[in-house]
Amino acid sequence: MNEKNIPAIVISRLPKYLITLEKLHNQEIEKTSSNELGALLDITPAQIRKDLSFFGGFGKKGSGYSIPNLIHVIRDILNLDIVxxxxxxxxxxxxxxxxxxxxxxxxxxxxxxxxxxxxxxxxxxxxxxxxxxxxxxxxxxxxxxxxxxxxxxxxxxxxxxxxxxxxxxxxxxxxxxxxxxxxxxxxxxxxxxxxxxxxxxxxxxxx
Amino acid sequence: MNEKNIPAIVISRLPKYLITLEKLHNQEIEKTSSNELGALLDITPAQIRKDLSFFGGFGKKGSGYSIPNLIHVIRDILNLDIVxxxxxxxxxxxxxxxxxxxxxxxxxxxxxxxxxxxxxxxxxxxxxxxxxxxxxxxxxxxxxxxxxxxxxxxxxxxxxxxxxxxxxxxxxxxxxxxxxxxxxxxxxxxxxxxxxxxxxxxxxxxx
DNA sequence: TTGTGTGAATTCCTTCACAGCG
DNA sequence: CGCTGTGAAGGAATTCACACAA
The missing domain is CATH 3.40.50.720 (NAD(P)-binding Rossmann-like Domain)
Structure with a gap:
């Protein structure tokens, strides 16, 4: 999954996505979009989609991203599946x-x-x-x-x-x-x- | 001096130059070069010269930069002339x-x-x-x-x-x-x- | 000769814009 | 329709390479 050479700047944004997703998750929100996430983080939606696309396609066209799934995926990328x-x-x-x-x-x-x-x-x-x-x-x-x-x-x-x-x-x-x-x-x-x-x-x- | 729109990434490097220059200054070293500074900071010499050139030409061709002067100049740019x-x-x-x-x-x-x-x-x-x-x-x-x-x-x-x-x-x-x-x-x-x-x-x- | 300052070249990053899927 | 994923375009940042001054 993280085989290719991912730019460091992309990696450095993933923890920011993660903390925001976790915040939404704590509010029992189940889905989000690159638009919503971007507004919360002051990052363009295209940037978020492109960053995530380095690792695969985690969203569903028309409906966005499952928050629990995206949290799981990002934790996995960052090796945070373990403590x-x-x-x-x-x-x-x-x-x-x-x-x-x-x-x-x-x-x-x-x-x-x-x-x-x-x-x-x-x-x-x-x-x-x-x-x-x-x-x-x-x-x-x-x-x-x-x-x-x-x-x-x-x-x-x-x-x-x-x-x-x-x-x-x-x-x-x-x-x-x-x-x-x-x-x-x-x-x-x-x-x-x-x-x-x-x-x-x-x-x-x-x- | 800092009239033009200087990229934020350039500004963010100036404090790093400053702390390194101050360290050299504490060792009573009076002159340095983009090469020496770059080696200490793990930044390319060209990068350092280009960053500084946004604000003017502070070096002397052939001999490099006066450390006390460069410290003064950077503190000035960063508004650190006051406490x-x-x-x-x-x-x-x-x-x-x-x-x-x-x-x-x-x-x-x-x-x-x-x-x-x-x-x-x-x-x-x-x-x-x-x-x-x-x-x-x-x-x-x-x-x-x-x-x-x-x-x-x-x-x-x-x-x-x-x-x-x-x-x-x-x-x-x-x-x-x-x-x-x-x-x-x-x-x-x-x-x-x-x-x-x-x-x-x-x-x-x-x- | 040495090392700066800087246009030009290159590489890297971001944004655009849209095909395509749900 | 709505929103993703992504090539292509555009913009930024870095590096190259060299004229020039000390």
Whole structure:
């Protein structure tokens, strides 16, 4: 299904379609159209149809898309048919905030462990999660076979942590520090969440 | 200088150039080239030169760009010649984490106020910041003439808060909730930071 | 010689417009 | 009819390649 080389920009829109479809689904709506979806997302209907057509024809001519089916299909494309276990590195405010956030599970992710290097934090709980010693990071991640990690440590430690994660077999890193992380391993996906990059982008349009 | 209609994608790269230039600057490096910058950012040199040429010719043929000058120019383009005051709405873990983060100031932003609706939190301090009653949001934001806000409230309240912010004169909102915020006012810039959208994007490339 | 700035070429992405199916 | 799926057209963004200035 996702054999061909799908443009990254197409993939990046699928999660947006998904969250909107799930919202409609929660309202017990069963069908939608590229028109309706486009209006909700501020994306042209043609764009949505073309994006979906990369993967097959999921709609019915004249009547649109079955929402449950389209949710299923998109989750499948994005490999969200399974729940991904997640490790959080750094139990500061951001790390703890992420650990306590309850929105992960029904969108395909389950927080499994939380690491810190502060002896006062190690062993403590954050919600249902225990904080583990970062020195055990590699062993635990390998044992639990975790592939996805969030990095929320002080920026000075970010690259070192990333290296350890990659060595432990992590394949996707979401980086909350303002450091460009690199991996020698080219099959690791790294994305950055730097709020200041976004703010600096917005200020261009002000004034 | 930024009169013409510059593609948004060009603007979105300028903060990345800036953070890299600042990093070089901290290492006391005075000059760089589109080649060097491109290697650091994984962007082609031609792309960088073309982006910068939208705003003028800032390099010297044969020798490249003066880093202090280019930093100055980009900050100027992005309206970062002034420091923007910022309000944070929501003093949960994420809001507090943002409030305590010390990286804002030297990148052009200064956290000025923090709001919450929890009586137990109102009046407390988070670092140097005091938590204010969200009922005073509009008055305080107007009085302080704040234009930039971070929203880190539970998602059920996100749109209501955004409406209040817009009414108080906020022009840029960085939204940490997984809700698509809208503004009747089209001169308000809203960007979303939803970690799950990013994670769902990454899982496509796994397995 | 080096590395910018930029038209031209190319590649990529979006939108159009409509045949065709339900 | 209504709405999808899709070739073809159009538009945007990236890359090429080179004249030119330091």
């Amino acid at each position: 991904w276990d997640v490790a959080i590195v750094g139990a500061g405010k951001i790390g703890q905030g992420l650990a306590l956030y309850e929105g992960f599970l029904n969108r395909g992710f389950s927080i499994k462990v939380l690491f810190d290097n502060d002896p006062n934090k190690i062993g403590q709980r954050v919600g249902v999660h225990q904080i583990y010693d970062i020195r055990n990071l590699q062993v635990i991640i390998q044992d639990l076979n975790i592939k996805v990690a969030l990095v929320a440590v002080p920026q000075a430690h970010a690259q070192k942590v990333a290296d350890q994660l990659v060595q432990a077999g992590i394949k996707a890193i979401l980086n909350y520090t303002p450091v460009y992380l690199t991996s020698p391993n080219s099959d690791v996906v790294i994305l950055q969440i730097d709020p200041i990059l976004q703010l600096q982008n917005m200020t261009y349009y002000l004034k | 923007w005051d910022v309000a944070i709405v929501g003093a949960g873990k994420i809001g507090q984490g943002l409030a305590l983060y010390e990286g804002f100031l030297n990148r052009g932003f200064s956290i000025k106020v923090l709001f919450d609706n929890d009586p137990n939190k109102i009046g407390q301090r988070v670092g140097v910041h005091q938590i204010y009653d969200i009922r005073n949001l509009q008055v305080i934001i107007q009085d302080l003439n704040i234009k930039v806000a971070l929203v880190a409230v539970p998602q059920a309240h996100a749109q209501k808060v955004a409406d209040q912010l817009v009414q108080a004169g906020i022009k840029a909102i960085l939204n940490y909730t997984p809700v698509y915020l809208t503004s009747p006012n089209s001169d308000v810039v809203i960007l979303q930071i939803d970690p799950i959208l990013q994670l769902q994007n990454m899982t496509y490339y796994l397995k």
